[in-house]
Amino acid sequence: MGSFFDILQSAYATAYKNGLKKKKYTEPKIYHGGDNFDLSKRWYVYFDYASPDLFDKLGNPVLVRQTPVTMSVNKNYKTKKERLFHLGIIKEVLLEMLKEGYSPYKDKLKLNSKSLEYTAGAALDYAYTLKLNELSDTSIKDYKSRYNQFKKYLNKKNLLDKSILSITKQTVNNYLQSIVKKSSARNRNNTRIVLSSLFGELEDNDIIPRNFIENIKVLNTKSVSHKTYSxxxxxxxxxxxxxxxxxxxxxxxxxxxxxxxxxxxxxxxxxxxxxxxxxxxxxxxxxxxxxxxxxxxxxxxxxxxxxxxxxxxxxxxxxxxxxxxxxxxxxxxxxxxxxxxxxxxxxxxxxxxxxxxxxxxxTIYSFRHTFITLLFRKFRKEFTYTETCDKLMLITGHSTLKALKSYLKDIDAELPEDYSGLLSLT
Incomplete structure (x- = not known):
């Protein structure tokens, strides 16, 4: 009985605390020229954010109205429908950014009119074209396949011809979840790498405000086994x-x-x-x-x-x-x-x-594991572990000692001596 009331009291205290806790920002809203949607007026998205320098009597940060965001919507779009559509996109993007920790006092707002001009399809094509210069033949094939599959998904969801800003973290998460259900976590993680790379290009070129895919977690996977031959x-x-x-x-x-x-x-x-x-x-x-x-x-x-x-x-x-x-x-x-x-x-x-x-x-790869293990164990008969790693690193081609040691651990290259004597009860 007492346990129930303890839990209830704790839950109430938590809810009360969270309820009183002031938000750092207000949800972005659209100013659309008043009740009559006056197109001659300047339309924009606005929000308030907690000032790091201003505080009320209780010591809480004061919410201050931030610079309105227009992204040339008034200049480029002359109808009510067009302006509401594009300002709606800006509003949703700002809200997602605020939820993920964006602060107008610390971070530069990477939003401009160019962002609205790109459809999701055009933006992905542009990013892929830029990425081609950096990729090997093997990677090109992989990137092309994965980005085309993502475009097909967006098309199926009627998002391919919409603004690239319409593609949210949730959109990508849903797509990645669909991959896990059909294939594997490894395939999902590899797709995440490709999409993050493409969205990184878009961020670098100021087409999107940030690469939110970087914040999508990597799922744990079981390593592909390449068993050592006896x-x-x-x-x-x-x-x-x-x-x-x-x-x-x-x-x-x-x-x-x-x-x-x-x-x-x-x-x-x-x-x-x-x-x-x-x-x-x-x-x-x-x-x-x-x-x-x-x-x-x-x-x-x-x-x-x-x-x-x-x-x-x-x-x-x-x-x-x-x-x-x-x-x-x-x-x-x-x-x-x-x-x-x-x-x-x-x-x-x-x-x-x-x-x-x-x-x-x-596998064929197993032969590499096998002979590195053989070489390691022969070296260990004459040299210390550190000396063995130094010699082996020159032969295997590992770029760092840390990478080599991790590899040796993964393939169980070094095993302990018999420890039966340590287990004696006498």
Whole structure:
């Protein structure tokens, strides 16, 4: 009984406190020339905001009327319907900004007549065109797909031909939620990244006041598993690939021994290989270009190949040559090629009376994890953890020590010694 009244009293106190708490602003309103909607008068959106310098007798900030916002509506629109429509958009945008913490005393109001001139479709097209100059071939394909899907969604909601200012945080949130329901949180997060990048371009060019997508949270996702191969699996698998697909094995050796990502191997051209110096140059994930040594174990495999045409890819379906395909398509080709071979290997294992099967968690990327783990553990037999990381960083190509340590932790490269003795009860 007492518990109920304690809760009730607490709830009442909270509600009373919140009720008395003064708002920092008033909700924006439209002045439309009076009761007669006089078009000869200046129409605008107005609101009050708490002054940081003026206080009433109780010490509360005084709400002060702010500079009216017009964005050239009076100049550009001459009918009641047009003015109410565009001022209504301005009003809603201002309200959203105020809710998210906008202060006219601290923040510049990035709203101008140009914002009203852009439809959502035109603004997104403009942002995408600007973004194209910064993107790789792989990213262009991804961006194009995701921004086109968003435009289709806006069109379905009758928002594509409306002002870009009509697109609110709630609009984008609803779209992202629809993606989660259809596919996954990871896909939703990747779409959020693309849309935030496009809206960031619009903010930078003063077409929208702020990129509100930055404030939309990232959902937790389960990492894609690339399981490390055991030595027993590795020996049998390598022997099987050597016999059934030598080209695929060479591709895998660049991943395994040069510690390249599959997409990086797909980027390699003849001009990127310097046989005499035993070096290769590749566009990496963390910087525009990196140079790596070609270890003898790989150099021996490629030294007799035809390197006469500099612009030929090192890997195509038939070896060195031309290949009219995007980066992602080339990577997907070798991913599927490995998947088909792995299926045959599983069938082979069953025919030999073995029950072990390689599932989807065993990928081409798994070879990179496997050989970095092997190298790490061999170094650790001679060196301290810090010394090992310093040596390994030169080989793997990680840009920072922090990134390498995080990677090593993710793949469980270092395991503890047996601690049975510490568990004794005596």
């Amino acid at each position: 030595l027993e699996i590795l020996e049998g698998l390598f022997a099987f690939i050597k016999e059934n697909d030598p080209l695929l094995l060479l591709f895998i050796k660049f991943v395994s021994y040069n510690f390249l990502r599959p997409i990086e191997v797909c980027r390699l051209k003849v001009k990127d290989i310097f046989l005499a110096q035993k070096l290769l140059r590749v566009q990496a994930k963390n910087k525009p270009e990196k140079t790596k040594i070609i270890p003898d174990i790989v150099h021996h495999e490629i030294k007799d190949l035809d390197f006469s045409v500099q612009n030929h890819f090192l890997f195509t379906p038939a070896g060195i040559g031309e290949w009219e395909a995007t980066e992602s398509s080339r990577r997907d080709y070798f991913t599927k090629r490995f998947w088909k071979l792995k299926k045959k290997y599983n069938e082979y294992l069953l025919s030999q009376g073995k029950t072990m099967q390689l599932g989807g968690e065993y």
